[in-house]
Amino acid sequence: MLIDSHCHLDFPDFRDDQAEVMARAHEAGVGQMITIATKFDTLAAALGISDRYDRVYAAFGIHPHEAASTTDLSDAALTDKIMAAARHPKLVGIGETGLDYHYMHSPKDAQIRSFRAHIGVARAMQLPLIIHTREAEDDTMDILRNEMLRGYFPALIHCFSGSVGFGQAMLDLGLYLSFSGIVTFKKAESVRHMAATAPVDRILSETDSPFLAPVPHRGKRNEPAFVAQVVAELAALRGVHQSDLAGHIAANFARLFNKIPARLGKAAP
Numbered sequence: 001m002l003i004d005s006h007c008h009l010d011f012p013d014f015r016d017d018q019a020e021v022m023a024r025a026h027e028a029g030v031g032q033m034i035t036i037a038t039k040f041d042t043l044a045a046a047l048g049i050s051d052r053y054d055r056v057y058a059a060f061g062i063h064p065h066e067a068a069s070t071t072d073l074s075d076a077a078l079t080d081k082i083m084a085a086a087r088h089p090k091l092v093g094i095g096e097t098g099l100d101y102h103y104m105h106s107p108k109d110a111q112i113r114s115f116r117a118h119i120g121v122a123r124a125m126q127l128p129l130i131i132h133t134r135e136a137e138d139d140t141m142d143i144l145r146n147e148m149l150r151g152y153f154p155a156l157i158h159c160f161s162g163s164v165g166f167g168q169a170m171l172d173l174g175l176y177l178s179f180s181g182i183v184t185f186k187k188a189e190s191v192r193h194m195a196a197t198a199p200v201d202r203i204l205s206e207t208d209s210p211f212l213a214p215v216p217h218r219g220k221r222n223e224p225a226f227v228a229q230v231v232a233e234l235a236a237l238r239g240v241h242q243s244d245l246a247g248h249i250a251a252n253f254a255r256l257f258n259k260i261p262a263r264l265g266k267a268a269p
């Protein structure tokens with residue numbers, strides 16, 4: 001069973017052929033996926049998809065790009081709204097949240113405040129925190145180290161694209177690293193190095209679709225079925241069989257996202 005731990009099925013890119021996309025995911029062996037809602041406006045759409053498809057779960061967080069939209073809410077109100085979302089039975093993770101200093105669509109202070117609010121919810125509810133971080137390694141590390149000291153919360157770095165030092169620091173903090181199609185890009189040396197060397201019980205697979213299609217689909221719309229290329233590349237880099245690695249990733253996913261009920265045998269259609 002393959003796992004797509006991070007996709008955006010509510011995006012307009014999938015409006016016209018959602019059923020076909022889901023059928024191709026099934027065909028490719030994708031047993032479970034998490035569709036990520038990135039703002040309050042799209043939460044209902046993501047939950048609707050998770051209600052419609054048995055194998056799809058949802059996560060919710062204010063994307064760092066959208067953090068400025070939360071500045072009219074008090075810290076308590078922001079926390080309450082995220083918690084309310086997380087009580088839905090198919091909402092299994094908090095995020096994506098984090099820091100994106102590449103685009104800087106929201107000011108730094110708004111991003112940091114929102115990140116900390118999401119961490120508080122993940123800690124209180126013991127739901128995994130899904131972290132997006134880009135060109136913000138030092139602040140991400142400082143905040144996570146500091147917040148972990150205040151109380152443990154499960155967490156992953158989604159679409160790992162950082163330096164080897166950052167990846168190692170995240171592993172040392174107990175986080176998981178989720179790899180996307182970037183791992184198939186030959187120039188992504190630090191990502192490929194971490195993919196090859198991270199402990200087998202700490203890695204996850206994702207597409208981040210509709211973005212970042214892996215080779216040989218690079219440049220096209222991405223979709224959950226293409227997580228097969230991500231896992232194939234991870235297995236090749238690690239010198240192991242794809243099916244063995246897929247088994248580890250499924251076990252890691254079940255351990256981290258433990259709100260997802262355990263399945264016996266084959267996933268239901």
Ligand SMILES: [Zn+2]
Nearest residue numbers: 096132158159
């Ligand atoms: Zn992201």
Ligand SMILES: [Zn+2]
Nearest residue numbers: 006036096208
């Ligand atoms: Zn995303």
